[in-house]
Amino acid sequence: MLVNATVEIEKAANILKLLGDKTRLTMIKLLFSHDCCVCEFVAMFNTSQPAISQHLRKLKDAGLVNETRRGQWIIYSLNKENEFYPMVSELLEHLPNQDFKLKELEEKGLRISCD
Template sequence: MTQQTLEIEKAAGVLKLLGDKTRLTMIKMLSSHDCCVCEFTAIFQASQPAISQHIRKLKDAGIVSETRRGQWIMYSLNKNCEYTSLIDHLLKHIPDQDDKIKELEEKGLRITCS
């Protein structure tokens, strides 16, 4: 993969966006698992509108993409966005969040979106 150089303004915007703990955690989770809004609401104990707002900001920046699966919309990390190299580098320094997914599965909440 070729190293892509970002303009300072774009890099600063992405870093500001990911400076939010909830969004950074979402991105780390999405790097290995697709998730829906209802799963994030359970994980973060936040309202659906609050989670949707975080998702919208990430989607608007092109960092997150969505796929419809039946009645559910699943979100994943967009590996084709212009910030992929920067995000991948950043995520290498963040602990995985698989425990949050595992906890959802144990509570039976992960399967509600299948």
């Protein structure tokens, strides 16, 4: 029992360490209510596509996000089946809404429509 508790604490610490990055935390908060494409994150954070892809890869490797291909687009969503989703969800409830970032993209005509 003690070994499992230690493993779980270590896994939770790794998740929290991942979310300790402002960009990844903001991405997860956005994905809490909206699916997003890499291009949207690139425009939103005004950073390179490889940098955004690296953040998303870390989140995906941890099981926090899912990716779905829609034609040429890869859409990211929050993985609600992840064992740490309840903990992450609780944390996200305490953070300010980030939907204004998507609204800003829409106003600039940069919101992707992949349907």
